[in-house]
Amino acid sequence: MVEQIREIAETYLGNFTKDVNLAEKLKSARTLDNCLEIYLTQTDSGKGRIQAQSTSGIIVGIIKSRDWSLCEGDVFITKSGKLLLIHLQEQRLMVLSFTEPVENHAIELVHLGHVLGNHHWPIIIKKNKIYIQLIIDAAIIEATIAKFKIPGLKIDYELRSPQEHFDFSHHSHHS
Template identity: 25%
Template sequence: MLVADTYLGHRDDPAVRGRPDEADAARVVLSDDDRRRSRVRTETEDGRDLGVVVGRELDDGDVLETETGDLVVVELAAIDVLVVDVGAADVSTTAAVELGHALGNRHWDLAIRDGEALFPVPDTYERMEATVADHLPPGVTTRRETVSPALFDDGGPDHGHGGHSHSHGEHSHSHGDHSHGDGDQDHTHGDHDHSHDGLLRFARGDER
């Protein structure tokens, strides 16, 4: 079994791109879960057993080196997403607020791209589409697409996580009298005022 235990960098890095053996590197496709694990056992695209032991999150185009000096290029398996597209729709502020809170309170991961909100499909696309359809203002459309899971990584153009969706742009939220109870692990959020700024900016068309 090949064991890739050294992270060299991205394939576009000059030091990696200039290696004479880069063109002959093995390829491995990792799921979004596997790329985040410190140890993974999988197979290269040509069927060889491969252990990945680099202790870091991997991205499309990362290059690893095995114990024997062979190179392995990482590719990420694409994921299904639901795309909510404002397009040319004239969305009022009220509708934007309602849409932002309705979708944000679903605790889905979020990425915003050129006036579109992208959500990874957690179950089935049809069920997710039906859930979203109830909250769409007139003129706002949805479609299915496959993208790299890296689109939802920290440092993306605008992204949020489940639990408390957030972006790293203008987003802020307050937790009011946020308190956790003991016992059965129940907890209350008091006057929890949760802003979904990324979604609201998208719905108003600020991202276009």
């Protein structure tokens, strides 16, 4: 049986960490049990249509533009008048680093970047590391990378909290 959405949220109120009045409103709503809370993945935070289960078990549908991603602390109001508080889960990333100099492997690295891009696997390059957002099974990405046989290429994983997550989107947040 498919669970029916019991709450719809499409009116964005802001982020309570940046708005003192909204923080007070949220505190009051929590006291009155008029607040729903959900935990989303970083990948889901950028979608235009999101379905999630609240911590109290209520199924919530969020409708928003895809040109911005939800952040930790964002607040919506549902059609029934409840506040909806967004939490983001830790972000698990694949991290590529190198144990050997890569100067002699520039062509392979360009080709790797091209393949990652063709698969639409979002990457960010920071401090000589390549971070890959895991939007599919990590084993598939690992198998693809292994085909390049780049000497010294090391694959690790890292967890990032919502406060230190990487935004793989090229879009800015709704203000």
